[in-house]
């Protein structure tokens with residue numbers, strides 16, 4: 193029997209399995225898809241360079257998986273925050289300094305410090321904005337600050353959860369794109385480990401004596417212990433039966449954290465109609481949260497590709513559309529954002545990556561609902577015998593719901609499993 197079964201071959205699972213193998217244990221990864229990487233998923237073949245369909249950035253220089261990014265032989269390019277950006281908050285598309293020069297916005301400048309000082313009862317983003325009296329353009333900027341990183345609506349995102357999840361760290365510092373594709377890093381970590389692809393788990397039995405997982409095909413594999421890295425959306429969906437049922441604290445956590453919708457549409461054009469010196473266009477209006485100029489920061493001639501990135505209610509709406517309808521919505525939106533250009537006449541092709549429709553993700557990533565602080569610790573708790581828990585939704589010590597969160601959670605759960613097996617002899 194394998195010492196540890198690792199469920200899922202995304203960043204959390206690959207990391208956990210690598211750590212367990214390093215500790216001298218036998219490990220088998222079971223994965224529903226036919227590839228490593230999970231929600232790190234680099235699209236190759238859309239143009240002559242990888243474009244991210246899942247996670248886009250390594251956030252900051254302190255991210256815990258940098259060593260692996262380097263040992264994978266990847267190169268990265270910096271995408272500074274709050275530089276080379278454009279905003280459209282309903283008054284035309286403007287570069288960042290021009291957006292900020294309007295006096296109507298100035299009241300929003302204090303928002304980060306106001307959030308950091310937040311104490312007392314938790315508030316939704318809407319309640320917080322109303323309590324602090326952000327109005328007009330300042331309100332729009334405040335909403336963007338609170339919501340643009342998270343896949344939730346204004347009544348869903350909780351301020352205390354946003355603080356607990358270290359989301360404000362995303363507002364500063366530098367992001368990095370992996371030139372060879374982000375999934376190169378995950379694949380490097382998971383490379384060479386014993387992995388069963390196409391193993392779609394439908395039942396997990398656990399006790400102190402071990403864990404067995406049964407696939408849709410009826411096949412069962414057993415381990416002396418196991419680590420689940422199943423995405424929260426999959427756990428919440430009820431697709432997987434747990435025997436015995438999960439403890440009440442985990443079921444409670446399922447209600448306090450939401451797996452929010454995130455959809456990307458990759459858009460290829462004959463030539464750019466945007467300013468190549470701009471990295472990102474953030475929009476408070478229209479169907480798309482932001483557009484990335486994908487090859488920003490690269491020298492030489494590059495494909496003209498934008499990623500339309502939508503989160504929360506806007507992503508839910510795009511997810512409900514066909515790809516054709518979604519593209520039409522993006523092209524109309526881009527025409528609105530750049531009225532002097534003609535995006536439709538330059539458009540070549542698209543690819544929609546619809547994470548809410550993906551049955552092995554059931555959403556993009558997670559955030560904490562109002563009143564839900566502490567829920568990630570409940571998800572991560574080692575309270576199910578020989579079955580341990582990892583995955584980005586369980587991360588509490590770094591930016592939660594991120595690739596680095598997944599990585600850290602994998603290291604943590606691997607340690608728990610090693611200790612457990614040592615104690616049991």
Ligand SMILES: Cc1cc2nc3c(=O)[nH]c(=O)nc-3n(C[C@H](O)[C@H](O)[C@H](O)COP(=O)(O)OP(=O)(O)OC[C@H]3O[C@@H](n4cnc5c(N)ncnc54)[C@H](O)[C@@H]3O)c2cc1C
Pocket residue numbers: 199200201202203204205222223224225229230231232245246247248249250251391392393394421422423426432454455456547551552553555556557582583584585593594595596598
């Ligand atoms: C569009 C998008 C953009 C993002 N941008 C960023 C970003 O810029 N930076 C950042 O840090 N993070 C970002 N994230 C979040 C980040 O990608 C995830 O938090 C992280 O990759 C999750 O890793 P994980 O290992 O926890 O889960 P996953 O990568 O989802 O791995 C879980 C694995 O479990 C498998 N699985 C599911 N169901 C079953 C089953 N029934 N049986 C067997 N296996 C199963 C899945 O196939 C998957 O491989 C983004 C996510 C999305 C979707």
